[in-house]
Amino acid sequence: MRKLATALVLPALLLGANAQADTILGIYAGGQYWDTSNSGNFGSGNGTQGFNFADETQNSFYVALEHPIPLLPNFKVRRNDLTTYGVTTLGSDFSYNGIGYSAGTTLNSSVDLTHTDYTLYYEIFDNDLLSVDLGITAKQVDGLLAVRDATAENSLDADGWIPTGYAQVRVGIPATDLTLYGLANAVSIDDSSVRDIEAGIEYRLVDSLAVNLNLQLGYRDITIELDDLDNIYSDIQFKGPYLGLEIHF
Template sequence: MKKVAAVILAPAMLLSSAVQADTLLGVYAGGQIWDTENTGSFGSGAGNQSFGFADEKQQSFYIALEHPVPLLPNIKIRENELSTQGFVTLSEDFVYNGEGYSAGTSLASAIDLSHTDVTLYYEIFDNDLLSFDIGVTGKKVDGLLAVRDAQSENSLKSDGWIPTGYAQLRVGIPATPLTVYGLANAISIDDSSVRDIEAGIEYRLVENLAVDLNLQLGYRDITIELDDLDGIYSDLQFKGPYLGLEVHF
């Protein structure tokens, strides 16, 4: 948020373009350790099955580049780990990916929805008290949802891009080294939706002309509701607190 520039909006392009940013290229890089509570169910069309998913520690890393070139969006790339395992003893028959499992079967599950976010965004406001970004994100997912009984594993995979809207708001607290912030990626199409929302508070550990170093404490919630995406149905939620560190050159 250490910028020298002002924001110039073209009236006819209010939501799609803005002139902004650093006098030189601004680089943001950071990482987070996320302690997730994981719940929900998934299936392949014949009814979802709930599992007792284990809580996990996930990781996320990102880098963002901001520049002063008018109309050209800034870019942020973020790697997100998103996986868990579960177990259930079936109370009724369950069919997954064409294979049937009878009531009383002990069934393990494995989920890996780790993905890469590629975000293109514009800075609508950018100063020490208020910063607001808006753009679009493409989530590149190489997904795996699998179940395993005593004999074999049965898995479904999904490989593709999920487009979402993107917004981030940051508000500095005057006369303190603190900033509160929130950001969201979200889309809803027919009966499927993906929501990735986080909010937190940031403490400026170091702030000078050369580098800023910020400590982050926040809460993130990812909900994935799929209705026949490559044959996958799901109602999954990953949520919990995280601790992060960000550096700005």
């Protein structure tokens, strides 16, 4: 993990030397209503179990600060709700967190991978036609993975920090109020990986010197593959369309 953090931090520092600063102080705030289709499996120790996860609606909120100070990175914080529930009837014996469950047992599952992203980034390009941001993100996960039979719940905490690379690209469509954009947070360590990718189109509802208001329609995919991270194994995917609103002061 230390090697990964170093590998992410050093390029970010080098990028700072060539980064462009905002001409004035800018504050961005936004939120997204996300309709997710969820799939995957999780377990501990010996093997994982698939569950028929229900589709859910998730929320995401963020605030970003961009400033005119050269070399000092911009800052963004984003809160991501990430929960789902499922149920399965075991086709074979399954052990989770030291407790065994026999074939034929009906197990309910609860997944909570809600997390907060803290991002430091530089604006490599910044104009109406092309904007490119590069940086690093620290994902603070505060969740749990649980199963429940007819008698009791059995859960493992999913807490910790995950460093990822960060990139955002925005392309303005000339002579329109439309912008295409894509954003990614991703990392891979040994057999574990985290991928958070989204793309969409943005329409400028309000464009004035005081405030900009943007309507967003996009698609987001979060996949979390863990291999013996605090005895947790997982391959869980949340994906689907979202509707968002962003205001820029």
